[in-house]
Amino acid sequence: xxxxFQDRLTRSLLIITVILMALNLYTIFVITPMVPEQHWAQKIxxxxxxxxxxxxxxxxxxxxxxxxxxxxxxxxxxxxxxAAAEIGTLFVILVLITGPIWxxxxxxxxxxxxxxxxxxxxxxxIYVGYFMLRKFGGHPERVARxxxxxxxxxxxxVPLIFYSVKFWAxxxxxxxxxxxxxxxxxxxxxxxFSLSTFTFLFILMLRLRVRILxxxxxxxxxxx
Amino acid sequence: xxxxxxxxxxxxxxxxxxxxLSMLAFGMSVxxxxxxxxxxxxxxxxEMAPGLFWSMVxxxxxxxxxxxxxxxxxxxxxxxxxAAPIDRSTLFLAKWVSGxxxxxxxxxxxxxPFFLFLGLSxxxxxxxxxxxxxxxxxxxxxxxxxxxxxxxxxxxxxxxLPVLLFPxxxxxxxxxxxxxxxxxHVIPFSHWQFWVxxxxxxxxxxxxxxxxxxxHITEE
Amino acid sequence: MLTVSNISKSFHYKSVxxxxxxxxxxxxxxxxIGKNGAGKSTLLRILAKISTPENGxxxxxxxxxxxxxxxxxxxxxxxxxxxGFYPSLTAGQNLNYISAFHGCSNTTEKISSILQDYxxxxxxxxxxxxxxxxxxxxxxxxxxxxxxxxxLLIDEPFNSLDMAGREFxxxxxxxxxxxxxxILFVDHDIKRALELSSRILLLDKHSIAMxxxxxSPSLVVKITEFME
Numbered sequence: 326x327x328x329x330f331q332d333r334l335t336r337s338l339l340i341i342t343v344i345l346m347a348l349n350l351y352t353i354f355v356i357t358p359m360v361p362e363q364h365w366a367q368k369i370x371x372x373x374x375x376x377x378x379x380x381x382x383x384x385x386x387x388x389x390x391x392x393x394x395x396x397x398x399x400x401x402x403x404x405x406x407x408a409a410a411e412i413g414t415l416f417v418i419l420v421l422i423t424g425p426i427w428x429x430x431x432x433x434x435x436x437x438x439x440x441x442x443x444x445x446x447x448x449x450x451i452y453v454g455y456f457m458l459r460k461f462g463g464h465p466e467r468v469a470r471x472x473x474x475x476x477x478x479x480x481x482x483v484p485l486i487f488y489s490v491k492f493w494a495x496x497x498x499x500x501x502x503x504x505x506x507x508x509x510x511x512x513x514x515x516x517x518f519s520l521s522t523f524t525f526l527f528i529l530m531l532r533l534r535v536r537i538l539x540x541x542x543x544x545x546x547x548x549x
Numbered sequence: 550x551x552x553x554x555x556x557x558x559x560x561x562x563x564x565x566x567x568x569x570l571s572m573l574a575f576g577m578s579v580x581x582x583x584x585x586x587x588x589x590x591x592x593x594x595x596e597m598a599p600g601l602f603w604s605m606v607x608x609x610x611x612x613x614x615x616x617x618x619x620x621x622x623x624x625x626x627x628x629x630x631x632a633a634p635i636d637r638s639t640l641f642l643a644k645w646v647s648g649x650x651x652x653x654x655x656x657x658x659x660x661x662p663f664f665l666f667l668g669l670s671x672x673x674x675x676x677x678x679x680x681x682x683x684x685x686x687x688x689x690x691x692x693x694x695x696x697x698x699x700x701x702x703x704x705x706x707x708x709x710l711p712v713l714l715f716p717x718x719x720x721x722x723x724x725x726x727x728x729x730x731x732x733x734h735v736i737p738f739s740h741w742q743f744w745v746x747x748x749x750x751x752x753x754x755x756x757x758x759x760x761x762x763x764x765h766i767t768e769e
Numbered sequence: 770m771l772t773v774s775n776i777s778k779s780f781h782y783k784s785v786x787x788x789x790x791x792x793x794x795x796x797x798x799x800x801x802i803g804k805n806g807a808g809k810s811t812l813l814r815i816l817a818k819i820s821t822p823e824n825g826x827x828x829x830x831x832x833x834x835x836x837x838x839x840x841x842x843x844x845x846x847x848x849x850x851x852x853g854f855y856p857s858l859t860a861g862q863n864l865n866y867i868s869a870f871h872g873c874s875n876t877t878e879k880i881s882s883i884l885q886d887y888x889x890x891x892x893x894x895x896x897x898x899x900x901x902x903x904x905x906x907x908x909x910x911x912x913x914x915x916x917x918x919x920x921l922l923i924d925e926p927f928n929s930l931d932m933a934g935r936e937f938x939x940x941x942x943x944x945x946x947x948x949x950x951x952i953l954f955v956d957h958d959i960k961r962a963l964e965l966s967s968r969i970l971l972l973d974k975h976s977i978a979m980x981x982x983x984x985s986p987s988l989v990v991k992i993t994e995f996m997e
Contacts, residue, residue, distance in 0.1 A: 395765055398824065450716035457712055461704040464780045466823065467769055471699045474762045475713070478695065481754060482717055489720035489747055493727070545782035553869045557855075560866075564896075565857040624897070625851030632817040632847040633870035636839040769820040 328540065329533050338529045345522040352515045360512075369427040371516055375523035377420045377445060381483075382527060383413025384448060388480035391473035401535075403469035404542065406476055408534035410455060412527060417449045440491040447486050451479045550635055554643035562651060567620060568613045572655040576609035577662065584666045591668040598669050599729035603722055605663070607689065610652055611711045614693040617648055618701040627701075631767050641694060641763035645756070648690035649683070656682060677732045684748045685725040691755040692717050698766045724748045770795050770951050771816070771920055776825030778811055785811050787975040789825070793920070798942070798952045800962035803972035804996060809955045810850060812972070813922045816953075817847035829920065843872065846918035850925060852905045856898035860889055860908055863897060868915040875915050887911040902929035910938060913945070921945065923954040927961070939965060959992055971995055 330336050353371045360367040390406035393399075424442045425435035436442075455475050462468035508516070562568050583601055587594060594601075621627040630640065664671060672678055696713045700706040724747035731741030776789040785808040793799060801809050814820040816827060818834060827834050832841035854863040864880050884890045887907045892900065897908065906929045913921060926942065927935045942965055946952060953970075956962040962969065963983050971979035973995055981988060 395762075400823070447716050447719050451713070454709070454713040454716065457705075457709055458699065458703065461709060462699070463702050463704075465782065466779055466821075467702070470765050470768075470821070474695070474766055475699065477762070478692075478717060478755075478758060481758065482720065485720035485747065485751055485754070489723040492743065493723050542782070546779070546784075550870075550872075553866070557866050557869075560862070561855055561857060620855065620857070624854050624856050625849065626853055626855045628814075628817075628819050628847070628849055628851065629853035629867055630870065632819050632845075632849075633867070634839045634842040634845070634872065635870055768818070769814065 329536055335529075335532055335536075338525070338532065342522070342525045342529045345525055349519050349522040352518060357515045358511050363431060366427060366430040369423050371519045373420060373423040373427055374516070375520045376416050376423065377441065378520055379523045379527045380413050380416035380420055380445065380448075382524070383409045383416060383531075384452075384476075384480055384483075386531070387413065387476040391476040394469065394473045400469065400542065401539065403473065404538040405531075405535055406473060407459070408531055408538055410452060410472075410476065411534060412530050414449065414452045414456070416527075417445055417452070420445050421449060438490065438494060440487055443490045444483065444487045447490075448479065448483065451475075451482070455479070551639050551643055554635070554640060555646055558643055558647035559650070561620060562647070565620065567616045568648075568651045569655050569658075571616055572609040572613040572652065573658055575612050576605055576655060576659045579605045579608050580659065580663060580666055587667075589668075594667040595669060598667065599726045599733055601667065602663065602729065603685065603725050605659075606652070606656060606685070607715070607718065607722060609655065610689050610693060611714060613651055613655070614648065614690070614697045614714070615700075615707055615710055617644060617651075617694065618697050622701060627767075637764040637767050638760045640767070641759045644694045645687075645690055645759065648694055649686045652686045652690060653683065656686070672733055673735060674732075677738075678729070681725065681728045681732055681745070681748070684745070684752060685721065685729075687752045688721040688725075688748060688755065689718055691752060691759050692721075695755070695759045695762065695766065698763065702769070720747060721751045724751065770830060772826075772828045773816070774826045774828075776812070776815060776822045776827070778808070778815060778820065778822045784975050786815075786822070786972075789977060791970060791977055791980055793951045793953060795919070795951055796946070796948045797968055798946050798954070798966045799968045799970055800966035801953060801955045801970050801972065802957070802959060802962055802992070803978075807972040808975060809972055810924050813847065813924050813953070813955065814849070816922055817845065817849075818842060819847070819849075844917070844919040846871065846913060846916045846921050848909050848913060848921070848923040848926070850928070852897065852909060854897045854905070854908065857896050859894055859896055860884055860900075860911075861893055863908070864912055864915055867912060871916045871918075873915060873917050880915065883911050883914050886914075903931065903934060906930055907934065910941065919950050921950065921952045921954075923952065925955050925957070927956065927958070935961075959989070959996070963989065 330339060353368055357368065357371065359365075386409035387406045390402045390409060394402035394406060420442070424445075428437065428439075429435045455472060458471055458475060459468055462471050583605070587597070618627065621630065631637065663669070693714060696710055696717070700709040700713065703709050724744040727744040728741050728748060730736070731738070731744070771793040773789055773791050776786055777784070778786040789812065801812065803809050811820060815822050822835070825835075829841060829845060834841045834845070853867075855866070858866070861877070861880050861884070864883070865875065868875050881890065881893070884893055887910065889904060889907055889911065892904065897905065900908065910926060913923075926938050930938060939961070942952065942954070954965075956965075966983055968982050969979060969988065969992070970977055971992060978995060979991065
C-alpha cells in the first residue's frame with residue numbers, strides 16, 4: 326500500500342479528500358435545509374448529481390486519453406483511459422442506483438425514462454461492451470487501440486443520445502426538473518461543495534488506479 | 550481504387566450471398582416472432598409498425614455486419630487487402646457503401662412479407678420513406694463497419710458485435726422510428742423534421758469517425 | 770531501398786521484437802532465419818503494415834510507410850503464411866482483384882498463362898476454398914508474378930510443397946531477382962536459405978543476432994551454434 330501514497334501530492338490529495346468528504350456528509354445531513362414535500366429523499370440530490378457529473382467527467386477523460394493514445398502511441402494513455410473507464414462505470418452504476426431511489430418518492434415511480442438518467446443507462450451499456458472488448462478483444466497491445474476508438478465513439482454519441490431521448494416520448498417524461506438557477510443559496514452552495522468534493526475524490530481515485538495499472542504493467546512487461 | 554474495392558465487395562457477395570441471405574433469413578424469423586407475439590389487431594400493428602420495422606432491421610443487420618468481415622477472415626484475405634497500398638479510409642467507404650446496398654436489398658425483399666404478415670396498409674407516398682430508410686441504413690452500417698472491424702479478431706465476435714452496436718445506435722433508432730412514424734402516419738414534415746436532422750447528424754458524425762479511425766482498427 | 774529503425778513489438782506484454790535495425794538494398798535476396806517464435810513472421814507483417822509496432826520507423830524508398838500515405842507502400846508485396854484469398858472466388862478472380870489492389874491490371878490471357886505455368890489451369894474455374902494446401906501455396910506464388918513489386922516479403926515460400934514444387938519455387942525465386950529488386954524471405958531450411966540468398970538475417974532473443982553475407986566464412990557453423 327505504501328507505494329500508492331509514496332509522494333506528497335497523493336498524500337495531500339488523500340487528506341484533502343477525506344476532510345472534504347467528512348465536511349460534505351456533515352453539510353448534507355445537518356446543515357442543508359429539509360425541503361418540505363421531499364424530506365430526506367431530497368438529500369440524495371447532493372450525492373446523485375455530483376456522482377453523475379463525476380461519471381461523465383470520467384468518460385470524457387476516457388475519450389481524451391483515447392485520442393492521446395492514438396496520436397502519441399504511448400501506452401500510459403491507455404492505462405489512464407482504462408482507469409477512467411473503471412471509475413466512470415462505478416460512478417454510473419451508483420447513479421443508476423441512487424436515481425430510482427430518489428425518483429420513487431419524488432415522481433412516484435422508480436424509472437420514467439428521464440433523459441439524463443436514460444443517457445447514463447445507455448452509456449453504462451456501451452461500457453459493458455467496452456469491458457467485454459478489453460477482455461475478449463485479443464492481445465492487450467491491440468485492444469488498447471480498439472478501446473481508444475470505442476471510448477471516443479462512446480463520448481461523441483452522448484449529445485445525440487441525450488437529445489434523442491429528451492424529445493422521444495415527452496408524454497411519458499413529464500416530471501419536475503431540478504433547475505439549478507432557481508435553487509436558493511441554502512441548497513445551491515452545498516450542492517457545489519459536494520460537486521467539488523466528488524471531483525477531488527475522482528482525481529484521487531484516478532491517480533491511485535493509474536499508479537496500480539502502471540505497476541502491473543511494469544511487472545508484466547519485465548517478466549519475459 | 551474505391552470502385553475496385555466496391556466491385557470486389559459486390560462480386561464476392563454475388564458469389565456466396567452470405568450477407569444478404571443471413572440478414573434475410575434472420576429478418577424473416579424475427580417477423581414471424583412479431584406476428585405471433587402481438588395481438589394481431591391491425592390498428593395496434595399500424596401504430597407499432599415503424600418500431601417493429603426498425604427493430605427487425607437492427608437485429609438482422611448484426612448477422613450481415615458480422616459476415617461483412619467474416620468472409621475475409623476465413624483465408625486471411627483481409628491481410629492481402631490491408632497489405633496492399635490502399636488508403637484504409639477508402640476501404641471503410643467501400644465497406645460502408647456495400648453494407649448499405651446489402652441492407653437495402655434485404656429490406657426490399659422483406660418489406661412485402663412485413664406488410665402482409667402484420668396486416669398493414671401500404672403507404673401513400675414512397676420517396677420520403679425510401680429516403681428515411683436509406684438514411685437509417687447509412688447510420689447503422691457506418692457504426693456497424695467500425696464495430697465489426699473491432700470485433701473481427703476478438704473471441705466471441707458474434708456476441709461482441711451486438712453488445713457494442715446496440716447502445717451506440719440508440720439515438721439513430723429513436724430518430725428512425727420517429728421519422729418513419731411521421732411519414733407512415735402522414736404527419737406534416739415540420740413535425741418530424743427534427744428527427745431527420747438527428748439522423749443526418751448521426752450519419753455525418755459516424756461516417757467521419759469511421760473514415761478517420763478505420764486505419765487504427767485494421768491492424769493487428 | 771528499405772530502412773528499418775528501432776522496431777519493437779510485444780504480445781501480451783512479452784517482447785517479440787526489440788529495437789530491430791537493418792537496411793535492404795536493391796539486388797539483395799535476404800533470408801530471415803531463426804527459431805520458432807523468434808518473431809520472423811511478425812517482422813514481415815510489420816513491414817507489410819498488417820501489424821502495428823509499439824515504436825520504430827520503416828522507410829521504403831525514403832518514404833515512411835508506417836505513418837505515411839498508402840501510396841508510399843507501392844512496390845511492396847507481402848506473401849504470407851495464410852492463403853490471403855477470397856474462398857468463394859476462383860483463382861483467376863482472386864488474381865485479378867488482388868493485382869488491382871496493387872494498381873496492376875492483367876489480361877485474362879496473362880492470368881491463364883501464369884496459372885498454366887503453376888499447374889493450376891485445370892482448376893481455374895473452381896473456387897479456391899476447394900484447393901489443397903499445395904495448390905494454395907502455388908497460387909500465392911503465381912500472384913507474385915502479376916504484381917509490379919520491387920520489394921517482396923515472403924513467409925515460408927516452400928511450405929506444403931513436394932520436392933518438385935520446391936525445386937520449381939527455387940528456380941522462380943532465382944528468376945525473380947533481376948538486380949533491381951529485393952527479396953526478404955523466411956525459411957526454416959538453413960541450407961536452402963544459404964543457397965538462395967546473398968545475405969542472412971538471424972533473429973534471436975527478439976533482435977537481429979546476425980546480419981552477414983552468405984559468402985562470409987564459417988557462416989554455417991555460426992548459424993548452427995545459434996540455432997542450438
